[in-house]
Amino acid sequence: MSTEKQYSKLEGNYTYVGFDIDTTGRRLIDEIVHIAAYTPDDAYSQYIMPLMNLNPVARNRHQIRVITVGFFRMLKSMQTYKVIKTKTEIAAIMEFLEWLEKINGEKDGVILMYHDQPKITPYMLIEKMKKFNLFERFKKTVKSFVNGYDLNNFAEKGKGLKYLTLSANFKVHADQLNMNVKEPEDFEGCAAVRAKLSYEICKLISYEGEQKELDDKQVLEQMNRYISAKANPIERELDELVEMEESISRQTDMRDIFLTYFSTSRYHRRRALIFRRSLADIKIDKTKLQEIWNNEKREGLEKIVKTLESIKEEVDREELVNILEHHFDEEKKPLKPLVRNGNSNRNRNHMRRRNSRSHKDGRGSSRSNSRRPNRNNSRRRMSHREEMNSKTGMIHKDQQQEYDHANNVAAAN
Numbered sequence: 001m002s003t004e005k006q007y008s009k010l011e012g013n014y015t016y017v018g019f020d021i022d023t024t025g026r027r028l029i030d031e032i033v034h035i036a037a038y039t040p041d042d043a044y045s046q047y048i049m050p051l052m053n054l055n056p057v058a059r060n061r062h063q064i065r066v067i068t069v070g071f072f073r074m075l076k077s078m079q080t081y082k083v084i085k086t087k088t089e090i091a092a093i094m095e096f097l098e099w100l101e102k103i104n105g106e107k108d109g110v111i112l113m114y115h116d117q118p119k120i121t122p123y124m125l126i127e128k129m130k131k132f133n134l135f136e137r138f139k140k141t142v143k144s145f146v147n148g149y150d151l152n153n154f155a156e157k158g159k160g161l162k163y164l165t166l167s168a169n170f171k172v173h174a175d176q177l178n179m180n181v182k183e184p185e186d187f188e189g190c191a192a193v194r195a196k197l198s199y200e201i202c203k204l205i206s207y208e209g210e211q212k213e214l215d216d217k218q219v220l221e222q223m224n225r226y227i228s229a230k231a232n233p234i235e236r237e238l239d240e241l242v243e244m245e246e247s248i249s250r251q252t253d254m255r256d257i258f259l260t261y262f263s264t265s266r267y268h269r270r271r272a273l274i275f276r277r278s279l280a281d282i283k284i285d286k287t288k289l290q291e292i293w294n295n296e297k298r299e300g301l302e303k304i305v306k307t308l309e310s311i312k313e314e315v316d317r318e319e320l321v322n323i324l325e326h327h328f329d330e331e332k333k334p335l336k337p338l339v340r341n342g343n344s345n346r347n348r349n350h351m352r353r354r355n356s357r358s359h360k361d362g363r364g365s366s367r368s369n370s371r372r373p374n375r376n377n378s379r380r381r382m383s384h385r386e387e388m389n390s391k392t393g394m395i396h397k398d399q400q401q402e403y404d405h406a407n408n409v410a411a412a413n
Contacts, residue, residue, distance in 0.1 A: 005239065007232045010144055012108030015039070016223050017100070018199025019112040019121070020191040022062045024054045026120055028127055028248070032089065033064065033075065035096055035125075036191035037112075038199050040216065044099045045192040047075055049086040062189045079187070090132055097134060100141050109143035111231055113202045115169070115194065117149055117162050123241050144231040148198055151205045151230055166197040173204040177211040202227060250280040257286065257327045260336045268337045275320050278310045293328040301325060 022034035031050040037043065053066045063078040075084040087095070104110050114121045122145040129135040148169075149162050161169050171183040186193040203219065206226040214222065254276050255262070261272035279289075284304060292300040301324045305317045326335040 007236050010228045010231050010233060014143065014224055014228055015104045015107050015110045016199070016202070016220070016227065017103070017110055017112050018195040018202070019114050020194040020198060021121055021124060022191045023124060024050050024052055024058055026118070028123060032124060032128060034062070034191045035092060036195040037096070037099070038192070038195040039103060042103055043192070044096060046092045046095060047084045047086045048089050048092045049073065049075060063187070089128070093128055093132055093134065097138055097141070104141055110141050111144045111146055111227065112142060113146045113148060113198050115148040115166055115198045115201065119147060122237050123244065126237060126241060139234060142234060144234055145237055146202065146227055146231045148201050148205070151202060151227070166194055166201065170197055170201050170204070173201055176209060177204060177207055179211065247280045250283070250285040251276045253286045254279065258323065260334045264337055264339050268339070274310070275323070278308045281310070282307065289324060290328060298325050
């Protein structure tokens with residue numbers, strides 16, 4: 001989120017740290033399960049035992065899950081199938097803060113660098129520091145958060161990089177500097193790997209498109225000169241966090257408007273989230289929408305929807321207006337989305353393709369094989385039929401034709 005408030009620029013000599021976290025979900029109420037940080041001289045990595053289980057998306061992304069053995073809950077890796085050593089949340093947070101204070105030394109503070117498009121990472125860390133009354137101590141050490149995607153935008157070279165993995169992102173920046181490096185193959189679901197990649201990418205961005213032969217001290221001076229000029233003080237993150245919480249409150253207030261969408265398919269739930277977030281970002285809540293409907297009816301809703309920059313398609317705007325109108329108009333029922341049973345169609349098409357392949361390969365199912373005529377059985381039936389005809393004196397149709405033809409030839413002669 002962006003604010004119109006002007007913030008003072010950072011001046012001084014700072015310590016730059018790559019940083020990332022693994023969480024049980026992507027909401028502010030979710031928990032941190034892995035906190036990691038990286039510098040060329042030192043690194044920090046610690047797993048935390050959460051009170052809640054990871055949601056399916058987080059479990060697949062990080063390849064870790066919570067298991068229960070007897071009365072004990074443990075964190076287990078889905079890659080190595082080993083139990084991970086963990087600490088409590090308060091112990092890990094305090095240990096991380098002590099580590100930041102140690103590596104900062106006598107410098108003016110720490111700048112944490114990360115790569116996260118929705119910017120959930122710094123907000124969750126700030127919330128945890130506030131939870132344990134450690135934020136004032138944290139603010140004395142950490143002076144700013146820097147999102148690597150924002151640095152890409154400043155350099156005007158990062159358009160589209162947000163859709164790449166961090167390994168591919170790193171390779172793109174290295175190629176721009178004509179550096180011969182391989183794309184890292186480490187598992188990016190781990191916070192420690194992403195923390196290191198975040199540091200390396202920000203370091204390459206600080207070269208400003210020109211390859212230079214610098215020692216470690218000169219690299220730090222270059223990063224300090226470039227990144228600190230783009231960074232904003234931590235007060236900005238606090239203001240954006242307040243705005244985010246207010247936006248979430250407005251979205252929660254509008255949930256019943258999109259209730260029919262939330263109770264259908266995943267596609268329509270995602271659309272409802274986009275619609276609701278777009279209204280909340282311009283500080284529109286359910287009360288204001290009710291006032292607009294009472295005063296201007298549908299025309300007022302159309303004016304509001306046209307101001308939504310995140311919804312550009314006219315079809316989507318028309319759909320959102322219809323949802324709002326059906327909710328506030330007492331004579332109409334809530335608008336229900338049209339859900340097509342695509343899964344059954346896909347299964348039906350899959351069965352057709354499989355049957356066609358099996359017939360081509362001669363590998364049908366038992367049912368299809370039972371319907372297919374067997375040549376051996378047919379020959380047996382024919383021989384049996386001829387034997388019975390010879391015994392009973394009955395003549396087969398084909399034999400009768402042969403006899404008639406022979407009689408006609410004899411009569412002609």
